[in-house]
Amino acid sequence: MNPLVLSNLVLWAVVIALGLVVLALLRQVGVLHERIAPVGALMLAKGLKIGEFAPSVPVNDLAGRPVPIGGPRADGRTQLLMFVSPTCPVCKALLPVLKSSRKSEQSWLDIVLASDGDPGEQSAFVREQGLDVFPYVLSTPLGVSYQVSRLPYAVLIDDKGVLRARGIINSREHLESLFEAKRLGVASLQDYLESSQPS
Numbered sequence: 001m002n003p004l005v006l007s008n009l010v011l012w013a014v015v016i017a018l019g020l021v022v023l024a025l026l027r028q029v030g031v032l033h034e035r036i037a038p039v040g041a042l043m044l045a046k047g048l049k050i051g052e053f054a055p056s057v058p059v060n061d062l063a064g065r066p067v068p069i070g071g072p073r074a075d076g077r078t079q080l081l082m083f084v085s086p087t088c089p090v091c092k093a094l095l096p097v098l099k100s101s102r103k104s105e106q107s108w109l110d111i112v113l114a115s116d117g118d119p120g121e122q123s124a125f126v127r128e129q130g131l132d133v134f135p136y137v138l139s140t141p142l143g144v145s146y147q148v149s150r151l152p153y154a155v156l157i158d159d160k161g162v163l164r165a166r167g168i169i170n171s172r173e174h175l176e177s178l179f180e181a182k183r184l185g186v187a188s189l190q191d192y193l194e195s196s197q198p199s
Contacts, residue, residue: 047146047147047166048146048147048155048163048166049163050163050164050165050166051162051163052162052163053070053161053162053163054069054070054071054146054155054157054161054162054163055069055070055145055146056068056069056070056071056161057069057070057139057141057142057145059114059137059138059139059142060137061135061136061137062119062122062123062126062136062137062138065135067112067135067137069081069112069137069142069157070157070161071161072159072160072161073159073160073161075159076108076159077108077109077110077159078108078109078110078156078157078158078159078164078182079109079110079111079112079156079157080101080109080110080111080112080154080155080156080157080178081112081114081142081146081154081155081156081157082098082111082112082113082114082152082153082154082169083113083114083115083143083146083148083151083152083153083154083155084113084114084115084151084152085115085117085151086115086117086121086122086124086125088151088152090151090152090170091151091152092129094152094169094170094171094172094175095129095131097171097172097175098111098113098134098175099130099133100172101175101176102133102134105179109179110135111134112134112135112136112137113131113134113135113136113137114136114137114138114139114142114143115136115137115138116138116139116140116142116143117138119138122136122138146166150168151168152168152169152170153166153167153168153169154166154167154169154175154178156178156179156181156182158182164178164181164182165177165178165179165181165182166178
């Protein structure tokens with residue numbers, strides 16, 4: 001047999017075998033994707049308990065206007081308190097998600113951004129990032145009250161002033177998991193998935 005024909009046959013056999021291996025791997029990726037549950041916001045073991053009344057802390061925004069945090073609300077709206085920092089790259093990456101959520105969830109949700117530090121640096125951050133649509137508060141006691149140890153960190157407080165969800169937020173999915181946890185009436189999506197597993 002001609003060596004050129006033989007090498008072509010061997011080459012085609014290898015290409016077909018590789019194609020079958022790729023198809024098998026794609027199938028396995030699909031199976032793994034179905035088995036992996038969605039990951040919600042990372043809720044640290046320490047901190048405030050879901051279902052308790054959220055601390056009511058008097059704070060003002062950068063312009064000196066009072067911004068109510070916690071406590072019952074007569075307007076029936078939920079409040080998302082998002083702790084950010086101008087020096088946090090993940091916080092900056094999440095800002096478009098917060099702006100999008102502000103529009104898509106405007107019928108029931110108010111978003112407040114919180115930080116601490118130099119007011120001049122914070123004001124420059126608000127201007128550069130176009131955050132003037134959000135109330136932006138500076139308060140170290142606020143972070144201490146909500147036991148914020150890492151950023152970005154979010155707290156969801158319902159209209160009765162009850163803490164409904166909290167956790168470290170690194171993506172849109174993490175943020176939306178807080179909304180879903182509130183809707184399901186659970187502390188986190190992980191709790192919901194664990195409780196729905198057959199025993």
